[in-house]
Amino acid sequence: MSNNEFKGSKILLVEDEESLAVGLDYNLTEEGYKISWAKDGKQALHFFEKEDFDLILLDIMLPYYDGFQVSQKIREKSPQIPILMLTARTSSADRVLGLESGADDYITKPFHLKELLLRIKGMLKRKEWYKNVTSQRPIYKFGENEINFANFQCRAGDREFQLTQREAMVMKYLIDNKGEIVSRNDLLENVWNLSSDIETRTVDNFIVRLRKYFEPDPAQPVYIKSVRSVGYVFNFEQE
Numbered sequence: 001m002s003n004n005e006f007k008g009s010k011i012l013l014v015e016d017e018e019s020l021a022v023g024l025d026y027n028l029t030e031e032g033y034k035i036s037w038a039k040d041g042k043q044a045l046h047f048f049e050k051e052d053f054d055l056i057l058l059d060i061m062l063p064y065y066d067g068f069q070v071s072q073k074i075r076e077k078s079p080q081i082p083i084l085m086l087t088a089r090t091s092s093a094d095r096v097l098g099l100e101s102g103a104d105d106y107i108t109k110p111f112h113l114k115e116l117l118l119r120i121k122g123m124l125k126r127k128e129w130y131k132n133v134t135s136q137r138p139i140y141k142f143g144e145n146e147i148n149f150a151n152f153q154c155r156a157g158d159r160e161f162q163l164t165q166r167e168a169m170v171m172k173y174l175i176d177n178k179g180e181i182v183s184r185n186d187l188l189e190n191v192w193n194l195s196s197d198i199e200t201r202t203v204d205n206f207i208v209r210l211r212k213y214f215e216p217d218p219a220q221p222v223y224i225k226s227v228r229s230v231g232y233v234f235n236f237e238q239e
Helices: 017-029 041-050 069-076 094-098 112-133 166-176 184-192 199-212
Strands: 010-013 034-038 057-058 083-087 103-106 139-142 145-148 153-156 159-162 223-225 229-232
Touching: 010 017, 010 041, 010 069, 010 229, 017 034, 017 112, 041 069, 041 223, 057 094, 069 083, 069 145, 069 153, 069 159, 083 112, 103 159, 166 184, 184 199, 184 229, 199 223
Parallel strands: 010 034, 010 057, 057 083, 083 103
Antiparallel strands: 139 145, 145 153, 153 159, 223 229
């Protein structure tokens, strides 16, 4: 067994292809993870209701509920848990849909075990990093907006809503670099920890959603501004 700093972390594996699931169960257990295996979307939600998990490995093509539906239902109750989608689909539209349904990352089948293990460790590390960096100053206010980075609860005027972990991490990175231009690659490398597998338009889709949350007029943003052909900049002057 390898020396794994996240030994003992609980992973919910949702995969209906038995040969793949058995292999993943064995190898992840060898790495020190505690695995619960759900064979369909309905069983996955049942496991999720009964246990606390540190990460979810979620196939897209599943009986009863597909991965997109499972991700959405989980996100309604737990915005913080990392979700890694396993997909045989290669179109950019499907990848974007997976991320927009609440997944934090995805890996395309067939994949190498080493790559999967690196993705899992990376996601668990970012989960711990996010928990640590938000513990000192969890609440940030700008304009009529308020973000609680500890529990992802937000307020925009009279509206209250909750971000996903990935949305919160994008906002945290933009705020931490207030007044500086942040490129799409900066966000991909520092928030997703990826530079090649996720397309830059995925970042743009996240920015569109964040503007709908926080901008008085999303079509004319005053906080999250675009820098043509470069990226984005967060600006807010304290009164």
